[in-house]
Amino acid sequence: MTPGEIPIHVLLFGYYRELLGAPSVEVSLPAGARVEDLLGRLRQLPELAVLPDRPAVAVNRRYADSSRSLSRGDEVALLPPVAGG
Amino acid sequence: MADPDLIARVVDRTISSADLANEIASDQDGAVVCFEGRVRTRNRGRQVVRLHYEAYSEMADETRREIAVEALRRHGARTVAVLHRIGTLEIGEVSVAIAASAAHRSDAFEVVRYVIEQVKDRLPVWKREEYADGSSEWLDGVSPPAEREGSE
Numbered sequence: 001m002t003p004g005e006i007p008i009h010v011l012l013f014g015y016y017r018e019l020l021g022a023p024s025v026e027v028s029l030p031a032g033a034r035v036e037d038l039l040g041r042l043r044q045l046p047e048l049a050v051l052p053d054r055p056a057v058a059v060n061r062r063y064a065d066s067s068r069s070l071s072r073g074d075e076v077a078l079l080p081p082v083a084g085g
Numbered sequence: 086m087a088d089p090d091l092i093a094r095v096v097d098r099t100i101s102s103a104d105l106a107n108e109i110a111s112d113q114d115g116a117v118v119c120f121e122g123r124v125r126t127r128n129r130g131r132q133v134v135r136l137h138y139e140a141y142s143e144m145a146d147e148t149r150r151e152i153a154v155e156a157l158r159r160h161g162a163r164t165v166a167v168l169h170r171i172g173t174l175e176i177g178e179v180s181v182a183i184a185a186s187a188a189h190r191s192d193a194f195e196v197v198r199y200v201i202e203q204v205k206d207r208l209p210v211w212k213r214e215e216y217a218d219g220s221s222e223w224l225d226g227v228s229p230p231a232e233r234e235g236s237e
Contacts, residue, residue, distance in 0.1 A: 013141050014211030015223040056229045058209070061144040063229055077141055077209075081226030084138075084169055084210030085122045085181050085201065 006031055008038060008070055011077040016055070020047045029070065035059070036066040038076065055079070094149070095142045095210075097172045105166045105184035114163055114186040118193040120201055122181040124174045128224075132217035138171045138180060141209040145169065152203040162187035162196040169210060180212075 005028040017023050027041050035057050042048045056079040057064050070076065102119035110117055124136050153165050165185040174180055183200050187193040204210075207229045215221040 011141070013209065014139055014213075018223075058141070058144055061141075061147050063207070077144065079141065079209055079229065080211055080223070081228045082205075082207060082209055083212045083224045083226030084140075084208040085205045 002028070002030075004031055005029060006033070006070070006072040008033075008074065008076055010038070010042065011075070013077065014080040016048070016051070016078050016080050019050065020045070033070050034066065035064055035068045035070065035076075038070060039066070042078070051078075056081070095140045095145045095169050095171055097170065100168045100170050100179050100182045102179070102182040102184050105168065105182055106186070109164045109166050109184055109186045111163065111186055114188055114193075116188070116190040116193040117184060117186045118190070118197045120181075120183040120197045121179045122201070124176050124178050124180060126176050128214060131214070133176065133214050134217055135176065135215045136174045136180070137213045137215065137221075138169075138174065139211050139213075140169065140171045142171070144209050148208050149204070152200055152208075155203070156185075156196045156199045159199060160187075160195040161189075161192040165196050165200060167200050167204065169204065169208065171210070 007026060007028050009024060009026055011024050012020050029037055043051055054066060058077040058079055059068055060075050102121045106117045106119050126133055149167055153167060156165055162185045167183045169181045181204060183197050185193045185196040206227050211223060213221050213223050
């Protein structure tokens with residue numbers, strides 16, 4: 001990790017978890033990075049290259065906009081379209 | 086739990102709206118409405134043998150509680166309880182159970198309707214159908230709103 005970067009732990013569920021083959025992934029991003037930056041970084045992983053343009057993301061268990069900035073220790077999750085009930 | 090009148094959980098055991106109704110029933114109320122979502126044997130023309138549900142449990146518990154609070158704020162029911170099951174469910178098993186108790190029937194019906202629609206729209210739960218031919222598929226779902234922070 002480069003100095004000044006923050007580690008972000010990303011949880012994946014359902015179809016996205018199966019794409020990656022793991023329930024979570026750790027990435028490091030520059031301080032002040034936004035959700036959209038995180039998505040760009042995740043798409044660089046070959047397994048996640050097929051992520052949709054704007055997948056639903058939760059930050060600290062709330063749905064978050066792509067412009068939401070991320071801080072150290074945030075709980076970030078990548079959520080496929082929900083299918084409860 | 087902050088409000089003892091709200092029961093909102095993701096569980097990996099069998100659930101029943103009748104049990105929920107008994108938990109929330111009150112002598113003040115003249116109406117209890119129950120809803121159950123169940124695993125059905127056919128979906129989109131294919132023979133389903135079972136369903137596998139997965140949840141982001143920590144978020145789902147908070148989302149469910151928000152939904153219940155919203156439902157009671159919008160309608161006059163006294164209480165509402167909702168459970169969603171996770172894990173493997175066989176045909177006929179209950180995946181979601183909701184019960185609402187109110188002085189009068191219209192509020193109880195409205196609250197249950199609101200809760201099930203919101204569960205479908207935004208609860209972080211996913212399901213994979215398993216078919217008679219041995220294959221399985223994640224079901225297409227609803228894209229939740231991109232932003233909910235600051236909203237009710």
